[in-house]
Amino acid sequence: MTEATPLSKDLVSILDLDRGQVELILDTAESFAEVSERTIKKVPTLRGRTLVGLFFEPSTRTSASFEIAAKRLSADWVSFSLASSSLTKGESLIDTVRNLDAMAPDMVVVRHADPGVPRMLALRVACSVINAGDGAHEHPSQALLDAFTIRKAKGHLEGLLVAMIGDIELSRVVRSNIHLLQMMGARVRVAGPRSMMPLGIEEMGVEVVYSTAEAVRDADVVMMLRIQLERESRARFPSLREYFDVFALTPERLEGAKDDVIILHPGPMNRGVEISSEVADGPYSVILDQVSNGVAVRMALLYLWTLRPEDAS
């Protein structure tokens, strides 16, 4: 673990990491996974540390996962959501975060609807900034927990074929996963309706196909993406019913995949839209494992970025 190159101040993009650091994170998460299996799910590792969650966009799963991770490490966790922030009072985003920074937290975890916000804040505050999702840009902790889940099921990431299916255009999960999986030696295939496929995605080194059955062919891992009901869906596809008919992952469409395929979904899942319940609850699904692993991976992130070696000195 000591051989990895030092971590940068912030985790804003998967591109901030190298392969050794990814392995360090996954190995650290492995050791924390056990804490969640104890009766008393708490270790004193981050006692006295103040971690701040800033959720400028509604988030249940990610904010809960970070909060539980923080509390299992005995850190003090303070979380703000958009409704309770000063932004509604006309204070600028930058001023809000500078004010928080002046209270000397050890870390800020940020979720925002606009790409680039975590980086912008990271450049202006002394503490570490962890990106918990910025628009359609990146969601590094999700990609790391996906990698953790895949590695646990398959033993490795190298050489796997991972298919990501759904709203490629608006998915931050896709971008972080493409960077991470390629860094770890996996191949990535993306699929979805042509009207939701962003221009130039192939320049990220992925294979692009346009049918779900074709996407899962010989895949080791199938990652379904949420169809964003709340955002910009209008005009990009006609209806949820038609989306299910043409693109959903059903048992029939899964037939061409490898025999030991696993199914992931970053959640929240729309049953009967992008995935049928038979598949979501079926034997190949590791969707709930992802959620449990999410806590372990986020414990690793909080631990590693709060106790970076340069801080110790």
Add this chain to the structure above:
Amino acid sequence: MTLLLRGARVVDPSQDLDRICDVLMADGCVVEIAESIDIGEDVEVLELQGKILTPGLIDVHVHLREPGHEYKETIRSGCRAAAAGGFTAVACMANTEPVNDNRSVTEHILVTAQRHGFARVYPIGAISKGLRGEELAEIGQLADAGVVGISDDGRPVENADLMRRALAYAQHFDLPVIQHAQDLELSGRGVMHEGAWSTRLGLPGIPGVAEDTMVARDLLLVELTGGRYHLQHLSTARSLDLIRDAKARGLAVTTEVTPHHLLLNDQAVSDSGMSTDTKMNPPLRSEADRAAMIEGLVDGSIDLIASDHAPHHVDEKDRQFSEAPFGIVGLETTVSLCLDRLVGAELLSLNRLVELLSCRPAEIFGLPGGSLAPGRPADATVLDLEREVVVDPASFQSKSRSTPFGEWSLRGAAVQTILGGRPVVL
């Protein structure tokens, strides 16, 4: 006042002039150009050996923000920026508050500019009242008050019928109809060029086709009406092809390109860490588009270079990329960028650059400058091709500091402007 400019290499494509000579100016006009001019005692002399003297440079696309948005820029600060950057004249867009859609605003701009000096200001009037794209502004009144063209810049004229009527009606006053070509449905919520980089960054894109479809439509309307059309800030290869085709068919069509669309592509958004200094409209396009802009300049399809100087307050730009307003400043970077990256890189001759920055703008907009022939206005720009500059936004005369060219090291600069026969002192 009589002024002799002595010993400069005079580059004036309007009279096929490129040699070392003296220029005598009196009473606001050029009086004589000759190898050597003898003068009496009461003449001020500016020794310009080793320098280049050109007709005063003209930027036909700037936003001076006054009236209404003086916190971003004023006529005074914008004209000081022009003078500092080597420009003796600018054409300012109508998207002020109130909009320059009536003669009282036009007259206010002209009087204010005159009072401050530093550079000539030629107002552009609105095409439609309030830039709302619904009914024509009083174009005849605006022309009478002194506008040199009409544009709803900042917004496209979406309504095809209104564009048709504007192209037809403006001919009575010999004004070009100047279009910011963008289909707002196609550009949607976009904040940068749509392509591989917007996809990587997860930022909503403005596709090149948002410009192309509007240009195609407009050119068909030009053909129908016989009107004069000037396309602003051309940014795509496909639109350039459409312009070439229209010119080949003899339509009265001209276009301009900005230094940033010539020198930067959409990767700059990523490389700068999504700096809002790379956010403007039209956005920085693909590398193929950028290369096409250079090609269009070299082959003459593009008529002129204009900066689209669009100042914003630092608090407005110091926000996340999606929220910041579109626009960067250009008056104080254009000349050095062009001298270094276009002339220095041997893509263009100095003569061609002077055409692009002075002669053609004057011709297209019917301005009195653009030439140092005797009898023409005594507006000139002095260039030093050897001057090494590092772009330093903190030293700008403009109120705005937003530029993607900060820290660029460039060779060549404008070192003095002469306005109406007097050296401009900042």
